[in-house]
Structure formats: structure tokens, C-alpha cells
Amino acid sequence: MSKSIDGVDEEELQALVLERNVRNFYKREADLLDDRELEQWFELIDKDIRYWMPRRLMKEHEPSEFDEDGYFFDEDFGSLKARVERFDSSYAWAERPPARVRRYVTNVVVEDWSDDELDVHSNVLVYYSQDDTEDYSLISVRREDTLRRTEDGFTIAERTIYPDHTILGISKLSTFL
Amino acid sequence: MAQSEESDVTDKVIRDVEEHLEQGKFPLQFYNDADVHELELDRIFGEKWIFVGHESEIPEPGDYARRYLGNDPFIFVRSEDGEINLLFDACRHHGAQLCRAEQGNTAHFRCPYHGWTYKNDGDLIGVPQKSAGFKNLDRDENGLFHAPRLETYNGLVFGSLAQDGPSLEEYLGGFKWYLDIQFDMVDGGMEVMGEPHRWTVDANWKTIAENFNGDSYHTAWAHGSILDLELGGEETVGGAGTGESIDRHVYVDGHTLSTRMLDEPVHLTYPDSVESLLTGDGLSDEQYDIGKRALQFVGAVFPNFGFIHFGNTTDDSAKEVCPFFSIRKWQPVGPDEMQIWSWALVPKEAPEEFKERMYKMYTASFGPSGNFEQDDVNLWEGITDSAQAQVARSENYALNYQMGMEWMTDVDIDTEWPGPGTAYTENLQEGGMRQFHEQWYESIVDGEGSER
Numbered sequence: 001m002s003k004s005i006d007g008v009d010e011e012e013l014q015a016l017v018l019e020r021n022v023r024n025f026y027k028r029e030a031d032l033l034d035d036r037e038l039e040q041w042f043e044l045i046d047k048d049i050r051y052w053m054p055r056r057l058m059k060e061h062e063p064s065e066f067d068e069d070g071y072f073f074d075e076d077f078g079s080l081k082a083r084v085e086r087f088d089s090s091y092a093w094a095e096r097p098p099a100r101v102r103r104y105v106t107n108v109v110v111e112d113w114s115d116d117e118l119d120v121h122s123n124v125l126v127y128y129s130q131d132d133t134e135d136y137s138l139i140s141v142r143r144e145d146t147l148r149r150t151e152d153g154f155t156i157a158e159r160t161i162y163p164d165h166t167i168l169g170i171s172k173l174s175t176f177l
Numbered sequence: 178m179a180q181s182e183e184s185d186v187t188d189k190v191i192r193d194v195e196e197h198l199e200q201g202k203f204p205l206q207f208y209n210d211a212d213v214h215e216l217e218l219d220r221i222f223g224e225k226w227i228f229v230g231h232e233s234e235i236p237e238p239g240d241y242a243r244r245y246l247g248n249d250p251f252i253f254v255r256s257e258d259g260e261i262n263l264l265f266d267a268c269r270h271h272g273a274q275l276c277r278a279e280q281g282n283t284a285h286f287r288c289p290y291h292g293w294t295y296k297n298d299g300d301l302i303g304v305p306q307k308s309a310g311f312k313n314l315d316r317d318e319n320g321l322f323h324a325p326r327l328e329t330y331n332g333l334v335f336g337s338l339a340q341d342g343p344s345l346e347e348y349l350g351g352f353k354w355y356l357d358i359q360f361d362m363v364d365g366g367m368e369v370m371g372e373p374h375r376w377t378v379d380a381n382w383k384t385i386a387e388n389f390n391g392d393s394y395h396t397a398w399a400h401g402s403i404l405d406l407e408l409g410g411e412e413t414v415g416g417a418g419t420g421e422s423i424d425r426h427v428y429v430d431g432h433t434l435s436t437r438m439l440d441e442p443v444h445l446t447y448p449d450s451v452e453s454l455l456t457g458d459g460l461s462d463e464q465y466d467i468g469k470r471a472l473q474f475v476g477a478v479f480p481n482f483g484f485i486h487f488g489n490t491t492d493d494s495a496k497e498v499c500p501f502f503s504i505r506k507w508q509p510v511g512p513d514e515m516q517i518w519s520w521a522l523v524p525k526e527a528p529e530e531f532k533e534r535m536y537k538m539y540t541a542s543f544g545p546s547g548n549f550e551q552d553d554v555n556l557w558e559g560i561t562d563s564a565q566a567q568v569a570r571s572e573n574y575a576l577n578y579q580m581g582m583e584w585m586t587d588v589d590i591d592t593e594w595p596g597p598g599t600a601y602t603e604n605l606q607e608g609g610m611r612q613f614h615e616q617w618y619e620s621i622v623d624g625e626g627s628e629r
Contacts, residue, residue, distance in 0.1 A: 053546075055371060055372055055374065057278075057279055057280070057372060058277075058278055058279040059278045059279070059280075059281060060277045060278040060281060067371050067372045069370050069371040069536070070370065070371020070372045070374075070521070070536070071371070071540065072374065072540060072544065072545060072546050073540050073541070073546045074537055074540065075492075076493075078492075078493035078495050078496060079492040079493045079496075079537075079541060081493070082406055082408060082492060082493050082494065082548075083548065085406060086402050086405075086406050086408075086548055089401065089402035089405040089406065090401075090405075091398070091399070091400070091401030091402040091404075091405060091552070092402045092551075092552060093399060093551075093552040093555055093556065094551035094552050094554075094555060096555075130555075131555070131558075131559075135379075166279060166375070167375040167376060167377065167516065168374075168375070168376035168377070168545050169376075169377055170376065170377075170545070171376065171377070171378040171379060171380075171545075171554040171555070171558060172376075172378075172545050172546070172550065172551040172554045172555075173545045173546035173551070174546070174551045
């Protein structure tokens with residue numbers, strides 16, 4: 001069955017396919033979020049999810065130091081679900097009108113994998129613009145994910161979002177990263 | 178601004194505000210005006226007591242954090258003798274900045290430009306090649322500049338750029354009584370957890386100041402999603418003037434407290450795990466009684482300090498409600514921009530697990546991703562945007578803060594209220610905002626012709 005490519009062994013091919021599948025997963029995820037298909041996005045979330053964003057610190061010597069105690073948010077399945085459902089409320093003014101958002105997911109690296117799970121990191125740049133203006137904000141983060149393999153594809157079991165900001169240059173974080 | 182330009186702007190403020198203030202109105206244009214902003218920096222942020230931080234943020238000698246009075250950079254640092262200092266971050270030599278971190282610990286601050294070195298109490302102790310190049314330099318006169326005044330009340334450190342003025346305790350006046358309830362209702366007091374959240378909002382600082390000066394009216398509308406999702410109880414976030422809660426707005430010495438209470442002990446829904454710390458030790462019987470019955474408190478100290486100590490909310494309707502406590506300041510970066518600083522506090526003596534839960538509740542509700550706070554900021558940005566309109570100026574377009582004025586609303590004063598200040602029996606009241614406008618106006622007018 002397997003076609004061989006000169007000089008590439010089976011293991012390398014598997015890694016390549018895995019990486020492609022992960023990148024395709026992230027593209028689909030980004031599309032769902034950009035299109036505000038939040039319920040569909042939430043179907044990608046594992047029941048065990050830990051979805052959190054530590055608070056970066058500016059320190060004199062260390063380039064990427066994060067607060068030991070503080071974070072911007074730290075969600076489990078229930079509290080993330082509440083955040084998703086909140087945007088169905090006609091009072092969720094933060095996204096009225098919905099922001100114009102585009103996510104650029106790059107530098108995807110599959111660090112490690114087993115039959116069940118994958119550890120992946122990626123860089124994400126988010127363009128965020130809202131209201132009757134050409135003004136926009138950029139959010140730049142590194143994501144470290146644990147993805148879980150299921151019959152229907154990957155789910156996100158853990159996501160740590162390391163922001164490149166100490167002072168956020170956006171008036172509110174009402175978009176998922 | 179030159180003195181004459183400054184007095185032109187002051188005259189304009191007097192003219193444009195006076196016609197509105199008595200009617201409970203305030204001009205829209207002053208929410209986005211470069212000249213007025215300059216006056217505010219001078220006469221409000223250059224004169225009043227400005228919040229710096231909580232003493233628990235720098236517990237050990239050498240602990241420091243970068244902070245601002247107005248927009249002036251300072252180093253908030255505990256020196257080797259345990260004293261708290263607020264040092265202007267500009268080398269006495271050529272003005273380079275010494276602090277290159279949001280926080281840390283150091284015995285010395287060394288200037289990267291020419292190497293002048295200061296102890297963490299600001300004393301100059303090192304000048305490279307001093308004997309050859311600066312042989313007559315007086316070290317005593319060349320220490321880092323200390324904020325003219327620095328005082329602490331119940332862990333809250335405030336600084337002032339003014340040499341003279343009321344002490345912090347005189348300035349807070351009767352509001353201390355209400356601060357005590359927040360900080361001492363759980364035995365052992367409160368401490369800051371984590372670093373403050375900081376984010377910029379394209380809005381004038383007065384918009385959020387008003388919000389913290391008793392805007393109970395906005396809660397059910399601006400934060401209606403909380404009720405929709407059952408993330409907060411009707412008594413806590415429902416419409417002002419409705420429901421079973423006993424609501425009070427208290428105006429005291431220029432500062433505002435609003436509260437919703439029940440006629441039974443609820444202790445802001447602090448859970449059983451901290452029940453043993455709710456003895457009221459450190460509070461008077463009257464303070465304890467208010468704290469015991471309260472579901473929520475919101476407060477503001479003029480000009481730019483606020484707090485929100487809330488119970489009866491959750492991050493997930495399937496979970497128990499839990500309180501959170503945030504203190505914050507709004508830094509007046511520009512006429513149309515502020516930086517919000519927001520700290521989370523937790524009871525010092527509470528079990529670790531509860532502290533973590535309370536911190537999480539803070540992030541679920543407030544801070545840049547809070548389910549409440551997300552929905553406020555667009556509104557404040559919109560006010561600031563409209564404020565730059567030509568119509569705002571040509572019409573001296575005024576905003577309405579008349580709710581709670583006698584001819585507009587049936588108001589009663591709670592004559593039995595045990596605390597300082599005037600307590601109104603309803604929260605359909607915008608008196609805290611009117612008081613804020615009066616304070617603002619007096620600060621601008623009183624500051625005219627001052628030496629600074």
C-alpha cells in the first residue's frame with residue numbers, strides 16, 4: 001500500500017501527516033472563531049479542558065516571565081461554556097456589533113505525541129477591529145495546546161495562552177484565542 | 178500651558194459647567210478635551226491623593242513596583258528599614274530611568290546611562306569617578322526625588338504631588354468607615370493576589386469614575402447578560418429600585434459607597450470555609466452589621482480609585498456563588514485614553530483553595546476578560562467618541578444626571594443609618610456622580626492661580 005519517497009522513512013511521513021492534520025485543525029478552528037460559530041467551536045473543546053491565559057510580567061533580566069499567581073482567565077468546561085453562551089445574550093454589549101476578527105496561526109510545531117494525545121505549540125496573531133472605525137488592535141500570543149485524538153478528530157484538552165503583552169492594548173478580551 | 182491660556186480654559190469650564198451643575202447636568206465636551214485634560218493633570222492629579230498600590234504588594238525590603246501619579250513614573254519600593262518610598266523615576270544626573278521592570282526586588286537602582294547608583298530609599302551612594310569628575314557634588318541633595326507626600330490607610334498607599342493639603346485620613350474622612358468594612362470584614366485583613374491587570378481603553382477616565390460613583394442604574398441593562406446566564410442573583414445585579422434587596426447609596430466627604438443588603442446575614446456570600454474568620458474582630462458593631470447583611474459593595478474615592486466587593490455571582494451557573502474583591506485605578510493617559518489598573522484581593526488568612534477560587538471569580542467577572550467588565554468599556558469609548566463632536570461644543574450639549582434629585586425622584590434619607598455621610602434609601606440615584614462633578618469643578622476652579 002504505502003508509497004515510498006526516496007530517503008523518507010515511514011516515521012517521518014507519519015509526522016508530516018500528523019502535522020498537516022494539526023494545521024488543518026487549527027485552520028478550521030480559526031475559521032469557526034473568525035466567523036463567530038462559537039457553538040461549533042465549543043464542540044472542539046474536551047470535557048477536561050483547562051483554557052487559561054497567564055499574566056506576562058516585565059522583568060529586568062528574564063525575557064518571558066509570567067506571574068505565579070495571577071492570570072487573565074482560567075476556565076474549565078463549565079465556565080468556558082458560560083462565556084460562549086454569554087454571547088447569545090442580547091445584553092452582551094462587548095460584541096455588539098460583532099468585531100471583525102482574523103486569526104493568523106503560524107509556527108505550528110507538534111512537540112510530542114502518543115496514540116491519545118499531542119502536545120503542540122503555535123503562534124497566533126489576532127487582528128481585532130470593531131465599530132465604525134478603521135482602528136484595530138493586534139493581540140499576539142503563543143499557544144501551548146494538548147490535543148486529544150477522538151473518532152471525530154482532535155479536541156482541545158488544554159490550552160495555555162502566553163500573551164506577548166504586559167499591558168493589553170485592547171479594551172477588552174471578548175474574543176477566544 | 179501658559180498661565181493665561183490656562184485661565185482662558187478655566188473661564189470656559191466655569192462658564193460651561195456652571196449653567197449645568199445645579200440642574201444635575203454635566204457638559205459632554207469635557208469627556209474629550211485636550212486643554213481640560215491638561216488642567217486635570219495639574220489641578221486634580223497634581224493635587225489630590227492618588228492611589229499607588231497595596232502594601233502587601235511589596236512585603237519584603239527591596240520589593241518594588243513601577244507606579245504612576247497622574248502619568249508621572251515612580252518606583253514604589255520598600256527600603257531596607259521597612260519603610261515604603263515613592264521615588265520619581267529619573268536619575269538626578271541626566272534623567273534616565275532606573276526602573277526596568279514592573280516589579281522585582283533590589284537593594285539598589287543603578288542608572289544605565291552613567292552609572293549613578295541609589296539605595297532603595299533613594300539615597301545617592303555611587304557616582305563613577307566622583308573624586309575626579311564631581312568632587313564637590315553633594316550626595317544629600319542628589320538623592321532620587323520622593324513624592325512630596327505618601328500615606329497609607331488600611332494597607333492602601335496613596336501619594337500626592339502637592340506639598341501641602343489635607344492628610345490622607347482627613348481626605349478620606351468618613352469614607353474610612355466603609356473602607357474598614359471591606360478590608361476588615363474577614364479577620365486578618367486582605368492581601369493582593371497576583372499582579373494587577375493593566376489595559377488601555379480609548380475612553381476618558383471620568384467615564385469609569387462615574388460608573389464607580391454609584392451607577393446602580395446601569396447594572397441590569399449593561400450587565401443583563403449576567404442575569405440571562407444566571408451568573409448572578411437578581412438581588413445583586415437586578416434592576417435598581419426593584420427586588421427584595423435593601424439598597425443604600427452613601428455620599429460622604431466627596432466619596433461614594435453603594436450597597437445592596439438583605440435583612441439576614443449573608444456576609445457577601447463568603448462560604449463556610451472562611452466562616453470562622455467572619456467574627457467582626459476589628460470592626461465596630463455597626464460596621465459588622467452592615468458587612469454581615471451586604472450582598473455587594475461598590476465604592477469610589479475621588480478622583481481615580483474605586484473598588485468592587487461583590488458576592489452572589491459565579492462563573493458557571495452549575496457552581497456555587499462566591500465573592501470577589503477588586504480595587505482599581507484609572508490612569509488618565511490622555512483626554513481619550515485611560516489605562517485601567519485592576520487588582521484582586523483575597524482574605525489573608527483564608528484557606529489557599531478559597532483564595533484561588535476567589536481570584537478566579539474576580540477574573541470571571543472583572544478585569545479585561547470579565548463577564549461584567551467586557552460590556553462596560555465599549556460604552557465608555559462611545560461617550561468619549563461623541564464628546565469630541567462639534568455639537569458637544571457648539572450646543573454645550575449636557576448629559577443628564579438628575580436621577581435622585583428631589584423634583585425628579587422620590588428620595589428619602591435613611592436617618593437611622595449608622596455610618597458617616599448621607600445614606601439614601603434607594604439606589605435609583607445619581608447623586609454620587611453629581612458629587613463627583615462638583616468635586617471635579619471645585620478642583621479645577623480652586624486650582625486657578627495656584628503656584629504650581
